[in-house]
Amino acid sequence: MAWQAFRVTYELRSPLHIGYHKVGNVQRTRYYIPARNLWGAVTEALTRRGFADGVLRAARPGDYQTVGDWVKKHCAFGYWFVEENGSLLIPHYQQGQLKYGHYSSADFERRYLGVHVTTALDPTATSAQEGSLHEVEFIAPYSGDGKRTQIGGYLFLDGEAQGHLGTEKTWGTWLSVLQVGGERRYGFGQIRLIKFQPDTWQGSVLTESRPCLQVPDNSPLLAHTWAEGVQARGVIEPLVGRETSPQESGRFGMSLTQGVVCWVPGSLLCQEAVFEIQDTGIWRRV
Numbered sequence: 160m161a162w163q164a165f166r167v168t169y170e171l172r173s174p175l176h177i178g179y180h181k182v183g184n185v186q187r188t189r190y191y192i193p194a195r196n197l198w199g200a201v202t203e204a205l206t207r208r209g210f211a212d213g214v215l216r217a218a219r220p221g222d223y224q225t226v227g228d229w230v231k232k233h234c235a236f237g238y239w240f241v242e243e244n245g246s247l248l249i250p251h252y253q254q255g256q257l258k259y260g261h262y263s264s265a266d267f268e269r270r271y272l273g274v275h276v277t278t279a280l281d282p283t284a285t286s287a288q289e290g291s292l293h294e295v296e297f298i299a300p301y302s303g304d305g306k307r308t309q310i311g312g313y314l315f316l317d318g319e320a321q322g323h324l325g326t327e328k329t330w331g332t333w334l335s336v337l338q339v340g341g342e343r344r345y346g347f348g349q350i351r352l353i354k355f356q357p358d359t360w361q362g363s364v365l366t367e368s369r370p371c372l373q374v375p376d377n378s379p380l381l382a383h384t385w386a387e388g389v390q391a392r393g394v395i396e397p398l399v400g401r402e403t404s405p406q407e408s409g410r411f412g413m414s415l416t417q418g419v420v421c422w423v424p425g426s427l428l429c430q431e432a433v434f435e436i437q438d439t440g441i442w443r444r445v
Contacts, residue, residue, distance in 0.1 A: 162235070162370040163321055166358035167330075168242055168311035169337070169350035174273065174297035175310070176347050177340045185274070188296045190250070190259060190267065191424060192310065192339055194236035194382060194440020200339040200348075201234065202227040208333055214323055231438045233320035235370050237360075238382045238424055238440070239312035241271055241298065247311060250425030251379035252393055257425055271308060273299040275345070295342055309353065313360055315370040315436065327355040369435045371445060376431045383421040384434065384442040393426025398441070 177189040177196060205211075205226050212220040215229060240247045241259070248260035248267065259267040275295045302308050316325050324330050331352055340348040360372055374380070380391060383398050399418045419441060434442040 162315045162317050162367075163325065164358050164360050164370075165314050165316065165325075165330075166311070166354070166356055167239075167314060167352070168309055168354040169239075170353050171298065171300040171308045171310060172336075172349040172351050173300055174275065174342075174345075174347050175300075175340055175350070176295055176297040176342045185294045185296060188272070188298060188340075190241070190271075190298065192239040192312075194238055194436075196339050197236040197239065197314075198227070198230055198234075198440065200337040201236075201334060202230050204334050204337055205230065210333060233317045234324075235315040235436045235438070236440050237313035237315075237436070239310050241267075242309040242311040243302075249379060249381060252425060252427050270303040271298055273297055275342070297342075297347065310350065311354070313358065330355045367435065369437065371433050371435045372442070373433050374428055374431065376428055378428055379424070380422050380426050380428055380442065381424055382436070382440060382442045383419075383423060384426070385444065386420045386422050388444050389422060389432065390429040391422045391426040392429065394423045396421055396423045 175188070175192075176186075177192055179187040179189045181187065202223060206221060206223050209220065211222045211226050215222075215225060219225075240249055242248065243260065246260060248262065250257060250259055252258070257264050262270065273296075275297060277295070298308060298310070300308055324333060335352045337350050338348045339350060342348070380393075383396070384391075386395050397418050398421045421441060432444050435445045437443055
C-alpha cells in the first residue's frame with residue numbers, strides 16, 4: 160500500500176521549547192517542531208504505552224530501540240508549525256524578510272513567544288548563584304489574544320503503519336498526548352490531539368520506498384533540506400543531532416549525528432524539484 164498523508168493538529172498544554180542556539184544567557188527556541196523531535200516524541204509515547212508488547216510482539220516491553228526503528232521505517236514526519244484559524248504559519252521569505260504566515264518575525268515573536276527565567280541558589284549565601292541565571296525561550300501555550308496555541312502539520316504512514324495508526328481513533332488511542340522538545344522536567348512540551356484526518360500534500364505524494372514531494376519553484380522549503388544540488392534563496396545551516404545508543408543508555412545524547420549542510424525551512428526554491436523525506440525528516444532532492 161502506498162504512503163498516505165495525514166493532516167494533524169495538536170494544542171499546546173504547556174510551553175514548548177525546541178532547542179536552537181544560545182544568545183548570551185538566553186536559550187533560543189525554534190519556531191516549529193522538526194521531524195526528528197516528532198519521531199522521538201512518538202517513539203517515547205508508543206513505547207511507554209505498550210506498543211512494543213501489544214503490536215510488535217517480537218520486541219520486549221519498553222524496547223525503545225525496536226519501537227524507534229519501526230517508527231523510522233513506517234512513518235515519515237513533516238515539520239509542524241504554529242497553526243492559526245486552520246492555517247499553518249509557514250516560514251517564508253518575502254522581499255528579503257522572513258515571515259511566518261502573514262506575520263513578520265517580530266509580530267510572530269510578540270504574539271507567540273515567552274521566556275522562562277531560572278537560576279541556581281547558593282545555599283551558603285541564600286541568594287542566586289553567580290553566573291547561573293539563564294532564560295529559556297518558548298512557544299507560549301496561549302497567544303497574545305488569550306487563545307490556546309495550536310500546532311500542526313503533515314505526517315505520512317505506509318501500509319503497515321496505517322493498519323495500526325491510520326485512523327483518528329487508533330492514532331488517538333496511542334498518541335493523543337505527546338511530550339516534545341526540551342525542559343520537560345519543568346513540564347514543558349505537552350501537546351494534545353485536536354484533529355487527525357487523511358489529506359494530500361499539494362496532490363503529489365508519490366509511491367516510493369519513502370514519501371516524495373513535488374515542490375514548485377518559488378515555494379518555501381518546509382523542512383531542513385540538503386543544500387547539495389538545490390538552488391534556493393534563504394539561509395543555510397549545518398545541522399547536527401544528538402543520539403543515545405543502547406550501549407550508552409546512561410549517557411543521554413552523547414553521540415552526535417553526521418553534520419548535514421541544509422537550507423533552513425522558509426528558504427525559497429529556485430527551480431521545481433522532487434524531494435524524498437528521509438528517515439531523519441530531512442528532505443533530499445531525487
